[in-house]
Amino acid sequence: MTRIAFYGSSLLSSYWNGAATYYRGIVKALHRHGFDVTFHEPDAHDRQSHRDIAVPDWARVNVWPATPEGLQDATARAAEADIVVKASGVGYADDALLEAVMAAARPDALRIFWDVDAPATLAAMRQDPQDALRRMLPDLDLVLTYGGGDPVIAAYRSLGARDCVPVYNALDPDTHHPAPPDDRFRADLGFLANRLPDREARVAEFFLRPATLLPDRRFLLGGSGWSQGDLPANVQAIGHVGTADHNAFNTTPRAVLNVARDSMAQTGFSPATRVFEAAGAGGCLITDAWEGIEMFLTPGTEVLVARDGQDVADALAELTPERSRAIG
Numbered sequence: 001m002t003r004i005a006f007y008g009s010s011l012l013s014s015y016w017n018g019a020a021t022y023y024r025g026i027v028k029a030l031h032r033h034g035f036d037v038t039f040h041e042p043d044a045h046d047r048q049s050h051r052d053i054a055v056p057d058w059a060r061v062n063v064w065p066a067t068p069e070g071l072q073d074a075t076a077r078a079a080e081a082d083i084v085v086k087a088s089g090v091g092y093a094d095d096a097l098l099e100a101v102m103a104a105a106r107p108d109a110l111r112i113f114w115d116v117d118a119p120a121t122l123a124a125m126r127q128d129p130q131d132a133l134r135r136m137l138p139d140l141d142l143v144l145t146y147g148g149g150d151p152v153i154a155a156y157r158s159l160g161a162r163d164c165v166p167v168y169n170a171l172d173p174d175t176h177h178p179a180p181p182d183d184r185f186r187a188d189l190g191f192l193a194n195r196l197p198d199r200e201a202r203v204a205e206f207f208l209r210p211a212t213l214l215p216d217r218r219f220l221l222g223g224s225g226w227s228q229g230d231l232p233a234n235v236q237a238i239g240h241v242g243t244a245d246h247n248a249f250n251t252t253p254r255a256v257l258n259v260a261r262d263s264m265a266q267t268g269f270s271p272a273t274r275v276f277e278a279a280g281a282g283g284c285l286i287t288d289a290w291e292g293i294e295m296f297l298t299p300g301t302e303v304l305v306a307r308d309g310q311d312v313a314d315a316l317a318e319l320t321p322e323r324s325r326a327i328g
Contacts, residue, residue, distance in 0.1 A: 004030065004037045005081035007074070007101055008114075009091050011039040011061055014243050015050035016194055016224055019089070019116045021243060021273050022146065024053075025172045031058035038081070040074050042066040042092040052243040066092040075100035078109075085144075087114040088121050095132035102136065111139075114167075116146040118270070120198075122155050137161045149269030149292055166269070168296075169276050176280030179247035184238070187220035188316055189286070190253035192241055192274060195225030198262040206259045206288050209309030211235045214316060220253060250283035254324050255304070255316060258287040271296050275303075284324040286315055302327065 011027060014020035027037050037059045041047075044066040055061045064074035071093055078084045084105040086098050098113070105111050113133065115121050125134040137143070137160040145152055145166045156164035191207050193199060211219040211232045219234055222241040231237060241249055250256050258274050269292035278285040279297065286304045287293065297303040304319075304327065306312045 001034060001036045002083065003081045004035050004083045004085060005040060005078045005101075006037055006085045006087070006114075007040045007078075007090060007097060008085075008087035008116075009089055010041045010047045011059060012041070012051045012053055012055065012063075013047035014052050015047045015240055016045050017047060017091075018194060018273065019087070019146075020052065021172075021175070021246075021277065022116065022169055023087075024056075024175070025170065026167070028056070028058045028172070035083075036060075038062055038077070040064060040077065042070070042074075042090060044092045050240065050242070068093075071097060071100065075104050078102075078104040079106055081105070081109060083110045083112065085112045085114050088116050088118075098132055098136065102140070110141050112142045112144060113137075113140050114144045118145045118148045118152045118156075122152070122159075125159055134159055147270035151269070169271055169273050171276045171280040173280060175243075176277045177247060178282040179251050181252040182245070182248035183252075185220060185245075185249045185252035186218070187236075187253040188214070188217040189255050189257055189312075190220040190222065190249055191257040191259070192222040192246070192249060193259065194223045196261065199259065202259050202262060202288065205309045206306065206312055207257055207309075208232060208235065210313040210316060213309070213313040217316060222249060246277055247281045250278045250281035251328070253283075254319055254321070255284040255286050257312065258285060260288055260290050269295070279303075282325075282328040284319070284327040286312055 008023055009017045010020055011023050030037050039059050040062045043063050048063060064070040078101045084101055086101045090097055102111050125131045143156050143161045143164040147166050147168050153164045211234055215234055221235055221237045224240045226237040228237045256278050258272055286306055289305050289307050299305045304315050306315060
C-alpha cells in the first residue's frame with residue numbers, strides 16, 4: 001500500500017482552519033483509492049480543544065507539539081512515506097517545516113507542495129526572490145492547488161514549478177446534505193467565515209452594507225474573530241460554528257452568502273468550500289461575482305450572483321421562500 005505523509009493545518013478541527021473540510025474530502029478519497037494517509041498537524045492556535053471530529057477510520061493522525069523539537073520529530077517521519085505532501089498555511093514555522101519535510105523525504109519519494117491559498121502564496125513569492133518555497137520549487141515534483149485555473153498554473157510554472165494541477169473543491173454527500181431547520185440559525189441571510197484582514201473590505205460591502213440597507217431583516221454571522229459591538233444592530237455574531245452544524249446553518253436561513261477573499265476574487269476560479277457545502281445542503285446561495293463560477297454552478301438557477309452589496313440587498317428583498325427552496 002502506498003503511504004502518504006500529509007503535513008497540514010488540521011484534519012480534526014475547523015477552528016481558524018477553513019481548509020479542514022477540503023482536507024477531509026481529499027484524504028477520505030485517497031483512502032478509498034487505496035492510499036495509507038498519515039496526517040501530521042501541529043497542536044497550534046487552540047485547534048485541538050475545538051475538534052469537530054474524532055480520528056477517522058480513513059486516516060492516521062499525528063498531532064505534534066508546536067515546538068522546534070516537535071517539528072523535528074514530526075518531519076523525521078516523512079522518511080516513512082512514498083509520497084510526502086506539505087500544505088500551505090500549516091500555522092507553525094511553515095518555511096522550516098517545508099525545508100525539513102522535503103529534506104527528510106526518501107530520494108525515491110514523490111514530493112508535493114499543496115497550496116490551499118495560491119493567490120496569497122504566489123504574491124509572497126513574487127515579492128521575495130529568496131522565499132523558501134520559491135527557492136525549492138524546481139526541486140519539487142508537483143504543485144497541487146485548491147483551485148485557480150490557468151492563471152495560477154501559469155504563475156507557478158513561471159516561478160519554476162515542474163507542474164501545477166488544480167484540485168478543486170467538490171461535494172462530499174456523506175457530510176454535506178439537507179438537514180432539519182435549527183432555530184439558532186433562523187435569519188434572512190447567514191454568512192460563515194473567520195475574520196481575516198484580506199476579507200474585511202469585501203465583508204463590509206457584501207454583508208454589512210446589505211444589513212444596513214435592510215434594517216428590518218435578520219442577518220447571522222458565524223465564524224471566529226467577529227465582535228458584536230462592531231456590527232449593525234440587525235446582525236448577530238454567533239462565533240465559531242463547528243462542522244457538525246454546517247448543514248443546518250446552510251439550510252435554515254432564507255439564503256446564505258459566500259464572499260471570496262481579496263486575493264481569491266482577483267484570481268478567480270477558486271470556489272470556496274462553503275459554495276459546495278451550501279449546495280449539498282440544499283441552501284439558497286448568494287455569492288459575490290468571480291471569474292469561472294459558471295464552471296461549477298449555473299447563475300440565476302443554482303446560485304445568485306451579486307456584483308456588490310446593493311445586489312445582495314436586492315436579491316434578498318425579492319427572494320420568496322419558494323424561490324429560495326427552488327434554488328437550493
